[in-house]
Amino acid sequence: MRNLIRPHLHDIVPYSTARDESKAVHGVFLDANENPYKWPYNRYPDPLQKELRKAIAELKQMDENQVFIGNGSDEIIDLLIRVFCEPGKDSIMVLPPTYGMYAVSARAHNIRVKEVQLDDEFQPHLAGIAAHWKDVKLIFLCSPNNPTGNKMDATRVLSLLETFDGVVVIDEAYSDYSESEGFKGLLSTFPRLVIMQTFSKAWSMASARIGIALTSSELVSILNKVKLPYNINNLSANALMKQISKRSKVDLQIHKTINEREKLFLNLEKLPFVVKVFPSEANFLLVKVTDAERIYNYLSGKGIIVRNRSSCTGLDNCLRITIGTNKDNKLLMKHLNDYNK
Numbered sequence: 001m002r003n004l005i006r007p008h009l010h011d012i013v014p015y016s017t018a019r020d021e022s023k024a025v026h027g028v029f030l031d032a033n034e035n036p037y038k039w040p041y042n043r044y045p046d047p048l049q050k051e052l053r054k055a056i057a058e059l060k061q062m063d064e065n066q067v068f069i070g071n072g073s074d075e076i077i078d079l080l081i082r083v084f085c086e087p088g089k090d091s092i093m094v095l096p097p098t099y100g101m102y103a104v105s106a107r108a109h110n111i112r113v114k115e116v117q118l119d120d121e122f123q124p125h126l127a128g129i130a131a132h133w134k135d136v137k138l139i140f141l142c143s144p145n146n147p148t149g150n151k152m153d154a155t156r157v158l159s160l161l162e163t164f165d166g167v168v169v170i171d172e173a174y175s176d177y178s179e180s181e182g183f184k185g186l187l188s189t190f191p192r193l194v195i196m197q198t199f200s201k202a203w204s205m206a207s208a209r210i211g212i213a214l215t216s217s218e219l220v221s222i223l224n225k226v227k228l229p230y231n232i233n234n235l236s237a238n239a240l241m242k243q244i245s246k247r248s249k250v251d252l253q254i255h256k257t258i259n260e261r262e263k264l265f266l267n268l269e270k271l272p273f274v275v276k277v278f279p280s281e282a283n284f285l286l287v288k289v290t291d292a293e294r295i296y297n298y299l300s301g302k303g304i305i306v307r308n309r310s311s312c313t314g315l316d317n318c319l320r321i322t323i324g325t326n327k328d329n330k331l332l333m334k335h336l337n338d339y340n341k
């Protein structure tokens, strides 16, 4: 791992906060130039989020020192690029059609982006990847993939991990909606693997901005040194602690969404202008239609906003539809049934 990390970060000394220097829990705190009024908002949050980290580690059944907490997965993507890639020299690899932030983050740091399209089944094309991985430090996979909804094939992921000598990042933002195992189990065998998960989707906490990286403790320690000192604010951390304590309610909602997804899948398939509904292990469906733009505009006119993904290579005439409540989905179907009548 050490030889993959940019050399100037090897011995970087992180910013030392007042909270780092005094471990006192009780007392009169006159060390951080905080305002004494309006508790609890007046106090800086814990830079290493010890309490939240413990709760998340328990939830994910991981060692605490293998959990990094970011301001959304988006911060983690940005940090990984900063830790591993030399601007103007190194590259990342992405496998479109996929989430757009990997490429945007890389370009913001002047890191080149190499693209190798997923194959016809939306799976990684291993030979295509290997042919282009010179200078590539990070390969981003997304499983279940946004916007296609499918998981990456385990045999191919394993083979990639065995042959690529950089870092493989698997974004599991939607794994809570999948009934099969994710790739977390591979962490003990592959220290160069990073699993990203988020509380933005199945945990309903998008506005709190909390994502996690599960990886080797060595990388967690580097990420903690490079991140901004107070990347997770207290309001979000407390809200998430509360949500984690309601795990059974969250599980119930996930179950509901999966049920709705399967119902919507069957209903959409029956529509004459639907060419294909792609199987999904996430909280959305990718739907190929005869005329995506017309249907998008029609739905939009009815107050229903979906995502038109037609401009992505390989996704001609594809709409991505997020699974809503039973009522939302019924309304969507009502309007779609009326379309062209």
Ligand SMILES: *Cc1c(COP(=O)(O)O)cnc(C)c1O
Residues within 6 Å of the ligand: 071, 072, 073, 074, 075, 099, 142, 146, 171, 173, 197, 198, 199, 200, 201, 206, 209, 210, 211
């Ligand atoms: C929604 C989503 C995320 C979540 O990002 P946050 O910054 O954690 O909200 C991450 N990856 C993918 C592929 C997503 O679709």
